[in-house]
Amino acid sequence: MxxxxxxxxxxxxxxxxxxxxxxxxxxxxxxxxxxxxxxxxxxxxxxxxxxxxxxxxxxxxxxxxxxxxxxxxxxxxxxxxxxxxxxxxxxxxxxxxxxxxxxxxxxxxxxxxxxxxxxxxxxxxxxxxxxxxxxxxxxxxxxxxxxxxxxxxxxxxxxxxxxxxxxxxxxxxxxxxxxxxxxxxxxxxxxxxxxELPIIIYFLTKVGLVTPEFLRKYWKYAVIIILVVAAIVTPPDVVSQIIVTIPMLIIYEASILISKIVVKNQNKQNG
Structure with missing residues (x-):
């Protein structure tokens, strides 16, 4: 069938x-x-x-x-x-x-x-x-x-x-x-x-549940959460926390960029 x-x-x-x-x-x-x-x-x-x-x-x-x-x-x-x-x-x-x-x-x-x-x-x-x-x-x-x-x-x-x-x-x-x-x-x-956060953000932006402005608005809160997670999973020294924090921040920033690209393409199609 x-x-x-x-x-x-x-x-x-x-x-x-x-x-x-x-x-x-x-x-x-x-x-x-x-x-x-x-x-x-x-x-x-x-x-x-x-x-x-x-x-x-x-x-x-x-x-x-x-x-x-x-x-x-x-x-x-x-x-x-x-x-x-x-x-x-x-x-x-x-x-x-x-x-x-x-x-x-x-x-x-x-x-x-x-x-x-x-x-x-x-x-x-x-x-x-x-x-x-x-x-x-x-x-x-x-x-x-x-x-x-x-x-x-x-x-x-x-x-x-x-x-x-x-x-x-x-x-x-x-x-x-x-x-x-x-x-x-x-x-x-x-x-x-x-x-997988960038991929998730891509689809959430596609369906209108997330916007770049929303992600940027709560950026400070995201940084705090990331720092807390890094502090929990690493030994109590600055170097270890930095090693863990930097990739997580890069992932979040990449998610914001992807969200911007999706919105920009949607605006062109609706243009």
């Missing part, structure tokens, strides 16, 4: 399209989760638990940066005084399953975007439908950049801070595997989705 046009589709038709979007996306995630399971040793030993090693690339960079800035060893990580332990009978198997699913979601993200594009494309102009490849590529790149930012910046800073923080020498840091894996997943996925 031929696919119906947007004007011909009922509410139930839209729900049916959405259902198949979710089904195909879930299948893609599960397939890539299976691939992740086959290389789970590498994923855990090298990737997930990489930031627990004082020789991790980010820590070496901080040591070099600390030396270059004349901070001595202020932000140089030389040891990780903690252990990761499993305290639940089914803890490790649960971590294995959900970590593989998370990896599958990250790897399947471009396909999920393609499915989302097919779902919303009937509501777009013909000229806008031609930009499908640009949308998929730019959105995927932003997401993966966010994931890498979360993994190489946010996660190591968080691990370093919580590993070295103690209220007394009597208390030893022994983190549960659920706590550690949860922190890694949350940091990586949250950063990946935050880097």
């Amino acid at each position: 031929a696919k119906k046009n947007l004007n011909e589709m009922s509410f139930l038709d839209h729900l049916e399209e959405l259902r198949w979007l979710l089904v195909r996306s879930t299948i893609a995630v599960l397939i890539l989760a299976t691939v992740a399971f086959l290389i789970s040793d590498y994923i855990f030993d090298v990737i997930i638990f990489g930031p627990t090693n004082a020789n991790f690339v980010t820590y070496r960079f901080f040591c070099e940066l600390s030396s270059q800035l004349g901070y001595s060893d202020l932000i140089c990580v030389k040891e990780m005084p903690f252990i990761i332990q499993n305290t639940n009978m089914e803890g490790q198997i649960n971590v294995l399953i959900w970590s593989c699913i998370t990896a599958g979601f990250i790897l399947a993200f471009p396909f999920i975007l393609w499915e989302v594009w097919k779902f919303i494309s009937p509501a777009l102009y013909e000229s806008e439908k031609k930009h499908a490849k640009i949308f998929i590529f730019s959105s995927s790149m932003l997401f993966f950049m966010g994931v890498l930012f979360g993994y190489y910046i946010i996660v190591p800073m968080s691990v370093n801070f919580f590993a070295t923080f103690t209220i007394s020498s009597v208390v030893k840091n022994q983190f549960s595997i659920d706590s550690y894996i949860g922190m890694v997943k949350t940091s990586v996925i949250a950063c990946g989705l935050f880097f």
Whole structure:
């Protein structure tokens, strides 16, 4: 049966399209989760638990940066005084399953975007439908950049801070595997989705829910929120907070620019 046009589709038709979007996306995630399971040793030993090693690339960079800035060893990580332990009978198997699913979601993200594009494309102009490849590529790149930012910046800073923080020498840091894996997943996925902000702002501007004036008006509040987030996820030193804050501010400014471009193009079309 031929696919119906947007004007011909009922509410139930839209729900049916959405259902198949979710089904195909879930299948893609599960397939890539299976691939992740086959290389789970590498994923855990090298990737997930990489930031627990004082020789991790980010820590070496901080040591070099600390030396270059004349901070001595202020932000140089030389040891990780903690252990990761499993305290639940089914803890490790649960971590294995959900970590593989998370990896599958990250790897399947471009396909999920393609499915989302097919779902919303009937509501777009013909000229806008031609930009499908640009949308998929730019959105995927932003997401993966966010994931890498979360993994190489946010996660190591968080691990370093919580590993070295103690209220007394009597208390030893022994983190549960659920706590550690949860922190890694949350940091990586949250950063990946935050880097999608320009794309989200693009569509919100298209439908008239956001304007460049609105984003600029509340710029100060956005800066405060970003600074608070940076202060929470980084150790209590200025250099680390700056490293996290600058990319987030750039993303927000890029969102304002994109919103301006969308409004300008809309004015030309209505011109």
